[in-house]
Amino acid sequence: MIKQAIIPLAGLGTRLLPLSSVFAKELLPINGKPGIEYILDECIEAGVKEIIFIISKKKEIIKKYFYNDEFYKKIIKKKKDEKIKNEYKKILFYKKKLKFVYQNTPLGTGDAVLKTENLIKNKYFLLLLPDDLIIKKNCSKSMIEVHKKYKSSVMASMKVNKNSVNRWGIYSISKNLDKYNFSISDVIEKPSIKKAPSNYAVIGRYILPRGIFKILSNQGKGKGGEIHITDAIKKMIDGGTKFVGHKFSGKYLDCGTMNGYIKSTLEISKLWKFAWLEQVMSV
Numbered sequence: 001m002i003k004q005a006i007i008p009l010a011g012l013g014t015r016l017l018p019l020s021s022v023f024a025k026e027l028l029p030i031n032g033k034p035g036i037e038y039i040l041d042e043c044i045e046a047g048v049k050e051i052i053f054i055i056s057k058k059k060e061i062i063k064k065y066f067y068n069d070e071f072y073k074k075i076i077k078k079k080k081d082e083k084i085k086n087e088y089k090k091i092l093f094y095k096k097k098l099k100f101v102y103q104n105t106p107l108g109t110g111d112a113v114l115k116t117e118n119l120i121k122n123k124y125f126l127l128l129l130p131d132d133l134i135i136k137k138n139c140s141k142s143m144i145e146v147h148k149k150y151k152s153s154v155m156a157s158m159k160v161n162k163n164s165v166n167r168w169g170i171y172s173i174s175k176n177l178d179k180y181n182f183s184i185s186d187v188i189e190k191p192s193i194k195k196a197p198s199n200y201a202v203i204g205r206y207i208l209p210r211g212i213f214k215i216l217s218n219q220g221k222g223k224g225g226e227i228h229i230t231d232a233i234k235k236m237i238d239g240g241t242k243f244v245g246h247k248f249s250g251k252y253l254d255c256g257t258m259n260g261y262i263k264s265t266l267e268i269s270k271l272w273k274f275a276w277l278e279q280v281m282s283v
Contacts, residue, residue, distance in 0.1 A: 052101060
């Protein structure tokens with residue numbers, strides 16, 4: 001069973017400048033709710049018991065968001081507002097599941113994951129990249145079911161336009177296992193349109209084996225002077241570790257760019273509107 005999740009939050013957020021120069025992008029509201037809470041809810045609904053945030057000193061506001069008890073206690077005493085009380089209860093619920101580690105030098109997702117090695121207890125763990133929101137269906141939950149079925153590592157996959165494969169990490173598929181899952185023989189970062197082995201792209205949800213820490217600890221810096229998680233995964237695949245690609249059925253939203261953030265807000269607000277209408281009509 002997957003009981004732990006890692007969420008890297010120490011990135012500089014350059015795709016969301018200038019907002020990210022003064023504020024942690026993960027706390028930006030999407031339809032009135034911080035983006036990071038959608039990721040937390042996905043983890044908790046999937047049965048995860050402990051969630052490890054990787055932050056930097058520059059992004060300690062994320063930790064403060066969950067440890068602002070004095071503020072809540074004062075405002076609740078003064079206002080006696082049930083809405084504020086419920087908000088504080090929600091924060092306390094999240095806080096019980098959180099641990100924090102630091103990555104003060106931005107050296108890539110692989111380096112961020114390596115910082116958590118001493119905290120990961122089980123054979124497998126979940127890794128979620130917070131810029132990637134998946135709504136309508138719980139991707140992590142369905143990936144855990146795939147992990148149970150095939151007893152393997154699992155990576156989320158989405159079919160993309162063939163003309164845009166050079167913007168994504170792309171899977172090389174050795175065989176289809178069923179309608180929604182396939183065996184991965186390679187992962188190629190941003191291949192040319194002509195050389196792409198498929199048009200199934202890597203999305204930021206992974207179930208990884210604990211053995212990846214050994215690979216990462218011996219791995220040098222790659223492109224851009226960073227330690228890439230994809231390079232470690234490729235080494236594990238080449239060494240015979242089984243990885244399954246999962247074609248998730250939810251809707252993918254990229255909230256890591258300004259345009260993507262706006263689109264994510266609009267898309268999620270539509271869902272809330274439809275849910276509200278259904279509730280009204282059922283009365």
